[in-house]
Amino acid sequence: MILIIDDDLAVRTSLSLFLKHEGWTTLTAADPEEGYALIAENELKAVLLDMNFSRETSGTEGLTALKHIKELKPELPVILMTGWGSIPIAVAGMKIGAADFINKPWDNQNLLNSLKTAIGLSASAAELPEGSASRxxxxxxxxxxxxxxxxxxxxxxxxxxxxxxxxxxxxxxxxxxxxxxxxxxxxxxxxxxxxxxxxxxxxxxxxxxxxxxxxxxxxxxxxxxxxxxxxxxxxxxxxxxxxxxxxxxxxxxxxxxxxxxxxxxxxxxxxxxxxxxxxxxxxxxxxxxxxxxxxxxxxxxxxxxxxxxxxxxxLPPLRQRSGDIPLLANYFLNNLKALYNRSGLKISQKALSWLKELYLSGNIRELKNIVERTVLVSEKDTLEIKDFEQQMEWASKPSAEAGLPAVGSMTIDEMELSMIRKAMEHHQQNISKVARSLGLSRGTLYRKLEKYNIPYEAQK
Incomplete structure (x- = not known):
């Protein structure tokens, strides 16, 4: 059941007819006081509340009504109906706890979507109580x-x-x-x-x-x-x-x-x-x-x-859930096993514990890159701390091949150029493999190769 609170009879009538056609039952009230009584007496799914009951109040009467409804039934979704371009009033209503706002004249489908969303969110709040579902x-x-x-x-x-x-x-x-x-x-x-x-x-x-x-x-x-x-x-x-x-x-x-x-x-x-x-x-x-x-x-x-x-x-940063780092590292490693046909790959327990202590400003994406860089360079099946450290050192020291400065003085372009060159060399210029290892699409990789004037052979 939907309650419509609006001082305009034509609005109440048209909304009631539309909602009844969509399968809802409705109640109507011409002012907030009448609406409060209906809220107290009935089990409602949502309220459609007009914000302007007189031009003199400029929406403040609607805000007062919204506050009172939320005091009566905090969980009851209230959708505001605003006219006269009173969007700031509607925003104030959202801060108080309105579920949504729609403009007059309204679009029927938008109104219906807003109602379904508000009611769906209200119903879903009790679907999975905190702690009730395992991973x-x-x-x-x-x-x-x-x-x-x-x-x-x-x-x-x-x-x-x-x-x-x-x-x-x-x-x-x-x-x-x-x-x-x-x-x-x-x-x-x-x-x-x-x-x-x-x-x-x-x-x-x-x-x-x-x-x-x-x-x-x-x-x-x-x-x-x-x-x-x-x-x-x-x-x-x-x-x-x-x-x-x-x-x-x-x-x-x-x-x-x-x-x-x-x-x-x-x-x-x-x-x-x-x-x-x-x-x-x-x-x-x-x-x-x-x-x-x-x-x-x-x-x-x-x-x-x-x-x-x-x-x-x-979403919490990875440093706030460092216990997930071993799970993520092994997940990335398992994907790389198939990609590079190295079924024996694994990360030692000491290395997993070491990874948990890293400060990863790039979060999951940075962890993925560290694991992949280490797999690309290491010829061993069991990756140890020193294997990862070497890649961390590579990222913070000059590159002998490219003659690049340390990361602290490197530009983003210089770092990107070095990574692309190393990947191209490791994958023998196989564009698909290089793109996958760098997390790029083939099209993006081609644009970067042209940007840095890196020679390549176009592949289908």
């Missing part, structure tokens, strides 16, 4: 086998994404570089109803402001000087599926405004085409930056922050 149970239920680790912090993350994957809730994943944010985003998608639809990954940090609209929304041929063909935007590619917006903290303010509209209304225009289009996507965002601080510094829009932050997933 094996989580793997069996959600297929988390490729997310390695037994640390309690990681298990909390997995329980959270297990609970919320089946909803349409927007998710913000925060964590340092190399903590596995993309892996978590993929796990959410694979456990959602959209699992058989596209999962589109976008690195927003790599898109300039001038190209943002073209990349995200597409363009028509001739819409600007270099637009020689029609281009499909990332949102259109992700239609009916999930779009993963990585490094959202790197997005400039101008592009944030453009992104906010499509996330809020699920509408956009293709460059060169005035027709408004709609898109149906699940949105997952990720960043290694502190968005709260950026909001306070006016570098990130507060309304966008609350739009993407319905569910927050905080």
């Amino acid at each position: 094996k149970q989580l793997n069996d239920k959600y297929g988390f086998e490729n997310i390695i680790g037994d640390d309690p912090q990681l298990q909390t993350v997995l329980k959270t994404i297990g609970r919320i994957s089946s909803t349409e809730a927007s998710v913000l994943i925060i964590g340092e570089s190399g903590t596995g944010k993309e892996l978590i985003a993929e796990a959410i998608h694979q456990n959602s109803s959209r699992r058989n639809r596209p999962f589109v990954k976008v690195n927003l940090g790599g898109i300039s402001s001038s190209l943002f609209e073209s990349e995200m929304f597409g363009h028509k041929r001739g819409s600007f000087t270099d637009a020689k063909n029609d281009r499909m935007g990332r949102f259109e590619m992700a239609h009916k599926g999930t779009i993963f917006l990585d490094e959202i903290g790197d997005l400039d303010l101008n592009s944030q405004v453009k992104l906010l509209r499509v996330l809020q209304d699920r509408t956009y225009e293709v460059l060169g085409d005035s027709r408004t289009r709609t898109v149906d996507v699940r949105v997952i965002c990720a960043t290694n930056r502190n968005l709260k601080e950026m909001v306070a510094e006016k570098k990130f829009r507060e309304d966008l922050y609350y739009r993407i932050n319905l569910i927050l997933v905080n």
Whole structure:
């Protein structure tokens, strides 16, 4: 049962008819006081609450009503309905505890999605109580086998994404570089109803402001000087599926405004085409930056922050779950056994204990690179501390081959050039093997070879 609190009879009537058509029963109230009584007397799934009961209050009456509802029934989802462009009031409501907000006039499908998400999140909160599920149970239920680790912090993350994957809730994943944010985003998608639809990954940090609209929304041929063909935007590619917006903290303010509209209304225009289009996507965002601080510094829009932050997933850095390092090291090693046809490879217990004590600023990605570099260079099957130390020393000393300075004075390009040269030599210029060992696509590797003028033979 859904309660609608709005002083406009036409709004109450149209919402009731729509929701009844979608299978819901409804109650209506013309003002908050009437709504409080209905909340106390009935078992409700959610409340649709108008924020503006008079122009004089400018939404403050709605905020007062929201506070009182959350006092009456803290677990009851409340979705705010805002008019007159009162987004700041809606953001204030999200801070108090509103599940979501929608703009008037509303889109029926957006309203329905918002309701289903809010109700789904409320129901899922009791699905897996803290500590109720073992790691094996989580793997069996959600297929988390490729997310390695037994640390309690990681298990909390997995329980959270297990609970919320089946909803349409927007998710913000925060964590340092190399903590596995993309892996978590993929796990959410694979456990959602959209699992058989596209999962589109976008690195927003790599898109300039001038190209943002073209990349995200597409363009028509001739819409600007270099637009020689029609281009499909990332949102259109992700239609009916999930779009993963990585490094959202790197997005400039101008592009944030453009992104906010499509996330809020699920509408956009293709460059060169005035027709408004709609898109149906699940949105997952990720960043290694502190968005709260950026909001306070006016570098990130507060309304966008609350739009993407319905569910927050905080990935711990590897140093906070160092007990998982041996599991991860052996996982990477097992993958390398097959890749390099070295079935006898293993890491000694002393070396595993030594790896646990490393400060890995690059987190899981850095650990993977250390293990792979050691396997590439060592001819022994059992990897000892000294084998790993040699690779750590190589990374912090001048390279005899390239004549490069120590890491402390090396540029990123110099470090990258040295790694590519060594990989090319080790794999005898086999582009596929080099790309895999460096964690790059073949296309990216070719671009880097051209960038550094490294000779190579193109391979199919």
